[in-house]
Amino acid sequence: MKKLTCVSFLCLTMSLAARADRTTEESFIPSYSAASVHYLWGSSADLKNSPGSSLAQQEAGVMAQYPLFHSDNSRLTTGVRFRWNQFDFDGSSPLGTGTLDLYRLQVPVNYWHSLGEQWKLWASVDPGLFTDFKEVSGDDFAVSALAVAAYEWRPEWSFSFGGYYSPDLGEDKLLPVIGVIWRPNRHWNISATFPRFRVAYAPDEKWNFDLSLRPGGSSWNIRTPAGDNRNLEYESWRVTLGAERLISTDLFGKIYGFAEIGTGFAQKLKLKDGNTEIAASDLSEMLTLSLGLRLRF
Numbered sequence: 001m002k003k004l005t006c007v008s009f010l011c012l013t014m015s016l017a018a019r020a021d022r023t024t025e026e027s028f029i030p031s032y033s034a035a036s037v038h039y040l041w042g043s044s045a046d047l048k049n050s051p052g053s054s055l056a057q058q059e060a061g062v063m064a065q066y067p068l069f070h071s072d073n074s075r076l077t078t079g080v081r082f083r084w085n086q087f088d089f090d091g092s093s094p095l096g097t098g099t100l101d102l103y104r105l106q107v108p109v110n111y112w113h114s115l116g117e118q119w120k121l122w123a124s125v126d127p128g129l130f131t132d133f134k135e136v137s138g139d140d141f142a143v144s145a146l147a148v149a150a151y152e153w154r155p156e157w158s159f160s161f162g163g164y165y166s167p168d169l170g171e172d173k174l175l176p177v178i179g180v181i182w183r184p185n186r187h188w189n190i191s192a193t194f195p196r197f198r199v200a201y202a203p204d205e206k207w208n209f210d211l212s213l214r215p216g217g218s219s220w221n222i223r224t225p226a227g228d229n230r231n232l233e234y235e236s237w238r239v240t241l242g243a244e245r246l247i248s249t250d251l252f253g254k255i256y257g258f259a260e261i262g263t264g265f266a267q268k269l270k271l272k273d274g275n276t277e278i279a280a281s282d283l284s285e286m287l288t289l290s291l292g293l294r295l296r297f
Contacts, residue, residue: 040059
């Protein structure tokens with residue numbers, strides 16, 4: 001089974017489209033994270049097609065990337081990204097019973113290249129595993145790919161276009177990367193890069209606030225108690241309001257702490273045998289709370 005995931009930093013593409021010496025890029029709003037750790041709690045959501053059943057969720061993850069090569073016009077990085085999801089089913093349903101632990105382990109490789117003052121390119125490949133680790137096989141292996149071109153129309157405006165293949169909306173889908181970022185001044189950054197939207201405000205160097213809309217789903221290859229391979233697909237959209245604060249500059253770089261509150265909506269869970277749907281259910285809305293740390297240079 002081939003699964004592909006959206007790279008976490010779509011908005012980074014647009015930020016790279018401007019040179020650091022321009023006023024709009026002397027911004028309080030950071031866009032690049034070299035490492036991070038986070039935890040997310042999700043409240044119980046009813047399975048609408050299975051009366052009496054509900055699903056609660058936890059998530060934790062770590063990410064780190066390291067530059068292998070850097071020049072004035074290019075940068076090559078690699079690293080590791082690990083995410084744990086736990087689905088806790090209350091009641092019995094065709095989609096699950098009890099607690100289900102799911103994992104994503106990936107090795108991202110990213111390459112950025114400047115073609116001049118206005119054009120930038122970004123390509124990414126993320127091989128990894130999307131699995132419950134009960135029995136790892138070729139069906140658990142995943143390779144993601146993304147290619148994006150960014151064009152700076154003016155110092156305040158950037159546009160991007162390209163494509164990627166992603167399970168972040170549940171099932172594997174080929175999605176376009178079409179977007180725009182507006183940086184009216186050093187305090188504001190407004191980005192609409194499908195399928196993400198973000199409004200960020202930074203009053204000073206220590207604080208950042210943002211309102212975002214983004215996918216919150218994924219898919220995994222799992223083993224049933226009977227030993228059968230199945231695809232579990234989780235579709236979700238999340239609206240979050242977050243705050244980030246600079247807490248240290250004494251170690252390897254700047255360390256920020258962040259917290260978010262949000263809502264998961266338009267949620268759906270599917271269990272498939274290959275492309276054949278075995279069971280599916282819509283989910284009610286879910287309250288999410290998240291906190292963590294980010295390392296920036």
